[in-house]
Each structure stands twice: as C-alpha cells, then as structure tokens.
Amino acid sequence: MKRHARPHKYIVGVDLGGTKILAAVFDPRGRMLSREKKSTRPERGAAGVLDRVADCVNEALAAAAVPHTAVAAMGVGVPGLITGGGAVVRMAPNLHWQNVAAARQLSQRLHFPVTLINDVQAGTLAVQQFGAGRRLRTFVCMFIGTGIGGGLVLNGELYRGSAGAAGEIGHMVVVAEDGPRCGCGNYGCLEAVASRSAVVRRIVTAIEKGRSSVVTELCDGNLRRIRSRILAEAYREGDKLVRAVIHDTCEYLGIGAANLINVLNPEAVILGGGLIEALGSVMLPRITRAAMAHTISASAERVRILDSGLGDDAGILGGAIAARQLAA
C-alpha cells in the first residue's frame, strides 16, 4: 500500500480588512471551492476579531465540505506590519492592533498551520501570479481604497525593502504646499488627496456646505455610509459633485503613478482596490492620461496602466499564495 506523503492539500486564503473579512477555500489544483464574508468589528478587540476570522473560515470550509484535517495551511492578509516570519502583527492601525501573535492564536482555534502576510504584499503576489502582472517582470501595484497601498515587483521578485516596509506609496507627498492633513499626521500625502476616504471627505464637506448631490439619497441621508459602490452609482447617474471629485482624484492618482514610473521605470502600473473595482472603467483612462502627462519620455514610451483583473479577490488569492509557501 502506498502512503500519501502529504494528504492535506487544501489551502485557505483570508483577507482581513478593517471593514470586512473574506475567506476562501482552494482545492489542491488551486480552484476556489467556496468564499465567505463577515464584517470585521475591530471594536471587539483582537480576540473578538480572530474569533470572527475563525467563524468565517469554518463557514467557508463547511460550504466546501472540506474537513479541518484536510487543510495544509492558511494564509491571512493583514493591513499592517508583519514580523516574526509571518507570525505577529506588529501594528495594524485600522484594526487598532499592536503586537498580536495572530498566527498562533488562529492556529489554536483552527488546528492547522497559519501564516500572516501584509495585505498589500498579498495582493501584489496575487496580481503577479493570477492577475495583470502574470507576464511582467517589473511592475508597481497601486491599491486604492480606504487608504492607498503599493506593491513593487522588480525583476520578477516582490520587493520588500530593507526592513519589510517598502511600498508606502500612499505617503508620497504630492501637494507639498498647503496639502490636506493625512491620517499619518503629515500633509499633502497622495492618500490624503486620492484615497476613497479623501473622495468621501470632499463630497461630505461639499454636501454639508449646501451642495446638492444624489449621494444624499443613495445613502439614505447617512453620509457615513458612503462606499465605493454608492460613488459608482452616483457617477453613473451623472452627479456633478461626484464626477468633479472623481476626476480630480484621477489627476492626483495619475501624478502618483507618474512619480513611480519616473523613479522605477516599470513595464506597468497596475491598479486595484475598492475604488478601482467600482469605478475602474471611468477612472483608468483618466489616470492614464494624467500619468502620461507627468512621465518623462524615456519611461513613458512603453509603460502601461492596467486594471489588476482580480476585483475583490486579490487579498484571498495572496493569502492562499502565502499559505502554499508555508505548506511547501
């Protein structure tokens, strides 16, 4: 009788965001069998959030009819700085976490090996293996959502920097004079003028000053509920305020892309994240035009601006890639 050396071949990928948790189960051939979603509720603290991650994973395993004993490993994309070789979340501002040994705590709940990976690095690996970066050796990812994160693939390798902190493209200063304040405490960062949060802030400020917009209806008068989906709907309905703010945002994103092109001379800049998922078709041409206008000629000749092609799945796919490396 031949014994299987590794009978546990299923992989779980998790995208742990500040707003929602996504979990997916992949079979040994890499096909996604199930995908579940849960709100994060960061206010419940690390233990509470990790309970919710475990619940979400259990639901995904149940939906795929895969027993825990058949899982080789799980990888979790986390919006923060990961240390200890994928074991510890050193800090994750959106979750209000500091030094959480999340890999061990999830492993105790789920009884299979768990590794952590920065969410943007996870998304970048996913773009490289499954998305628009598949045939490229050198590209930059820009993920535009609540914040703006960046991932660099240089000469075929994910570039992490000297201390694993590379890719903070959202904190490039692009408005050095009188720029708005950023969440990081500085002024004029790209994230402060071009993230979904920056878009929402400008729209809310205008509405509060009396400007009319279909957004007010679309979110039932609760302006805190503005999400990318609502912005996309308002844009499609021709809302003037939303259009003006999105168009401005594309200018800034184009400048951010151009800065990265001028410094790194990549084959492509690849865009992802919630805002692009919702509004990519209108934003991409405008971002491209703005980027080309600010790129010096030698780099502009061949560079392309692309959609990641992965929609909301970049995070779970990247988590699965990290899990597969752990299991290998």
Next chain:
Amino acid sequence: MKRHARPHKYIVGVDLGGTKILAAVFDPRGRMLSREKKSTRPERGAAGVLDRVADCVNEALAAAAVPHTAVAAMGVGVPGLITGGGAVVRMAPNLHWQNVAAARQLSQRLHFPVTLINDVQAGTLAVQQFGAGRRLRTFVCMFIGTGIGGGLVLNGELYRGSAGAAGEIGHMVVVAEDGPRCGCGNYGCLEAVASRSAVVRRIVTAIEKGRSSVVTELCDGNLRRIRSRILAEAYREGDKLVRAVIHDTCEYLGIGAANLINVLNPEAVILGGGLIEALGSVMLPRITRAAMAHTISASAERVRILDSGLGDDAGILGGAIAARQLAA
C-alpha cells in the same frame, strides 16, 4: 619566458558633464594617478566635445606618464540615455546630443576600448564601491546639481528599470498644485523647486525685483555666473536671501527623500552633486529633519541621510568602474 596575459592594466575614468569634463587615470591597484579638467563647450557639437574629451584624457595620461598602449579601457559617464550596451548616447539634453556613437568615436581617437555609462548610474556605482554606500545593500542616491538625478541600489544591485530609465527622481511631482515649470515641460517636479538651477532662478528673480544680496558682488554683477561655490560663500557670509532660498530647498529635498524612503524603505539616502559638495554641511541636517517629518514610522526608524563622501569624484570613479567591467 612567461608572457603577460593582460599587460594593459591602467584604467581611465571620465565624467562628461554639460559644463566640464573630468578625466582621471587609475593604476592597476585602483589608485588615482592624475586628474585633469576641461570645459565642455557643448556648442561645438558632438565631434568638438569628443575632441575635448580626448584632449583631456591625453593630458591626464601625460601627467601620469602612462602610454596609450598601457590602458586597458576607459569608461565615460554621460548625462543621458545610453543604449547599444554602452556604445551610443541615445539622447543627452544638456549636450544637445541625439544618437551619438561616442564609444567608437572616442576609441578611434584614443586607440583603446571605450564604454559609456549614464552619469548618475556611474556616480551610484562609485558610491556603492568607494563612498557612503560601501557597507549598504539598499540605498538611494540623490545627486543635486543643474538637475536632480537618482540612482537606486536595491539588494546589492544597481537597479536600472525595465528599459534602463529608472532613477528619474528629479521628475517626481511634489508640488501638484501651481508648481513651477520644469525643464521637462511638466510642472511641480522636484528638480523645478530644488535643483541648483531652481535655487539660482529664485535668487536671480528676487535680485531683479530689487532685493539686495551679496551674490551680486560675488559674481561681479553677472548673475549668469552664479555657481554652487558662490552660493556657499554667500550662505557663509549670512546673506538673508540665499539662506532663505537654501532653507526652502532643503524642505523640498527632504520631501523628495521621504517619498523615496516611503516607497523603497532603503537603509540610507545618500546625497551628492555640486550643491551638496558646496553646502552639504549646512544642508544635510535640514534635509534630514524635513525627510524624517515626512517619513512614516516603520521606514523612518533606521534610515540615514548621508553625504556621498566622494565630492566631485563620483563621476570619474563610476566611469572607471564601468571601464574595469569592460576590461574584465
């Protein structure tokens, strides 16, 4: 009788700038034997400039008492885009050159092998092998002179980008709103607010508007003759205009450095070029302070801002490195 396999072991390094040509001869152990200087006179056209390069090299060889037959190779740093594996200057705006087969033409004049290298990449290699980058694996060079050029060493390797055009850090946009026009045609580039040319432009504009400054005397009333040396003298004499402009410039350079730190998480940002050579001691602390104020914490913890330590020799040393690779 034992024959020497390679009797020609002397190396020539040349720094061909828009203003001046520097040439140096190195012995087989890498010691600099002589160093000569000539003005470039780009108005004489490519053939005229190449004559002057050959003259300068001949003078350096004569000063070192090294015959042409003893030279293994020569490397020339050129302010432009190099193609053809070090053979052709595809374009060099400061020299007004396009598609000049400079390696062959110099080789015909001097009768030994010649290779070309981008001047900023040459300077970066020199910083890596002989300067402040010696013990570092990942650093960014910022050369601040007439323009602002950048060189990236990532994980021990000079990073050139997908088409050899990486490092155009001078064309990062840092003043997205109402920034001044840059030589490249865009607005708000780092080079347009923080190069020596930008410093001079602001000082000249202020003087022409009636502001008094010791600079007027120092350049004998000919404001076109302002160079880094004159700026340094005026600064040391306490000239208020020059001090204000230099201090502003340090803010912008700090923002530029911070952008590179946030994106690339290097161990160090290393500063060189004419403006730093002349004013490094007063500029470095201010640039460092501004950079730290705009760097997010994870990357700021360990990064250092350093002087290249090579002064005016970065270019010729880099040319020599390229020559040694050609001869090897």
